[in-house]
Amino acid sequence: MLKLRGGRTLYYGKGDVLSYRTYAAPLAVKPIPESPYAGDENIIFAHNIKFSVSGESLLTSFTEGDNSQVVATDSMKNFILRETSNYGGCTTEGLLAFLAERFLERYPHIDELAIEADRLPFSAVTVADGGGWSASDLVFRRSHNEHAGASLRWRREDGGAKLLKQESALSRVQLIKVRGSSFYGFVRDEYTTLPESHDRPLFIFLDIFWTYENAADAIDGGRGKYVPSEQVHDLAHTVFHSVHSPSIQSLIYAIGQRILVSFPQLSEVRFESNNRTWETVVEPADPASAGVYTEPRPPYGFQGFTLTREDLSEGNGRT
Numbered sequence: 001m002l003k004l005r006g007g008r009t010l011y012y013g014k015g016d017v018l019s020y021r022t023y024a025a026p027l028a029v030k031p032i033p034e035s036p037y038a039g040d041e042n043i044i045f046a047h048n049i050k051f052s053v054s055g056e057s058l059l060t061s062f063t064e065g066d067n068s069q070v071v072a073t074d075s076m077k078n079f080i081l082r083e084t085s086n087y088g089g090c091t092t093e094g095l096l097a098f099l100a101e102r103f104l105e106r107y108p109h110i111d112e113l114a115i116e117a118d119r120l121p122f123s124a125v126t127v128a129d130g131g132g133w134s135a136s137d138l139v140f141r142r143s144h145n146e147h148a149g150a151s152l153r154w155r156r157e158d159g160g161a162k163l164l165k166q167e168s169a170l171s172r173v174q175l176i177k178v179r180g181s182s183f184y185g186f187v188r189d190e191y192t193t194l195p196e197s198h199d200r201p202l203f204i205f206l207d208i209f210w211t212y213e214n215a216a217d218a219i220d221g222g223r224g225k226y227v228p229s230e231q232v233h234d235l236a237h238t239v240f241h242s243v244h245s246p247s248i249q250s251l252i253y254a255i256g257q258r259i260l261v262s263f264p265q266l267s268e269v270r271f272e273s274n275n276r277t278w279e280t281v282v283e284p285a286d287p288a289s290a291g292v293y294t295e296p297r298p299p300y301g302f303q304g305f306t307l308t309r310e311d312l313s314e315g316n317g318r319t
């Protein structure tokens with residue numbers, strides 16, 4: 001949240017700015033053992049952007065109805081859309097940094113801004129190419145599955161723009177593991193009705209956020225240290241597949257450790273998870289046989305956890 005000196009909150013801006021940029025620079029990343037992902041041609045580089053500004057100079061627009069310093073949110077939308085064509089890089093974080101820095105240059109009375117985006121994923125369709133199959137470079141399908149995101153906060157300082165906060169994201173992951181998860185040993189008392197489970201079908205909703213040690217690695221994909229959400233997703237799959245989890249709490253911690261080990265350029269990884277474990281209708285005779293489940297009823301449980309590099313050192317009291 002954007003705040004003025006003295007702690008007063010003041011901001012305004014535009015959300016849901018839908019920007020479909022074509023032919024951004026291609027992104028190439030180092031492969032990791034858990035993922036075949038090596039980059040993106042960025043033929044479609046599309047985002048849903050949210051943008052807001054703050055500053056002492058805007059106070060009278062609220063207190064006195066003085067619009068003389070107000071950049072209309074309609075103009076913000078135009079700025080974002082038009083300037084997106086001038087972005088020469090290949091990452092969402094880079095696009096947001098480019099827009100933020102240009103905006104602060106263009107409007108010197110704005111002190112602080114927040115900009116965030118969800119990447120709108122489009123994947124190439126597979127086409128027959130005379131005997132085989134290949135990925136089209138012309139036709140793409142809109143995906144409504146998990147996607148990347150990023151958020152940045154900037155403040156004008158000493159005439160330049162200073163990055164205050166950076167977070168990248170993988171949002172709306174939905175994964176089901178049909179067996180190999182348990183939940184038992186929890187507090188049992190007069191309020192407990194949940195049976196212990198030694199092998200449950202575990203369905204989780206997951207959002208994963210990460211922060212770089214050096215934000216330049218997120219902003220400039222050419223430095224070779226960009227962490228693509230696709231690799232984060234593949235790491236999460238791999239851990240979910242391979243560990244027997246005693247709880248979602250323990251599962252997200254294991255995924256977080258693996259992410260920090262794989263990507264030494266990150267300082268922090270954060271999780272928000274949601275338990276959507278299917279409700280059992282017909283119990284399977286043994287875990288690998290036919291069962292029938294249905295959607296769980298609300299309310300849903302959730303978990304949150306932030307890991308730092310300390311979580312990788314021995315004797316941190318958490319492992």
Ligand SMILES: O=c1[nH]c(=O)c2[nH]c(=O)[nH]c2[nH]1
Nearest residue numbers: 183194246247248249275301
């Ligand atoms: O992985 C879980 N963690 C919990 O804290 C919890 N609580 C609950 O009812 N089911 C689960 N599952």
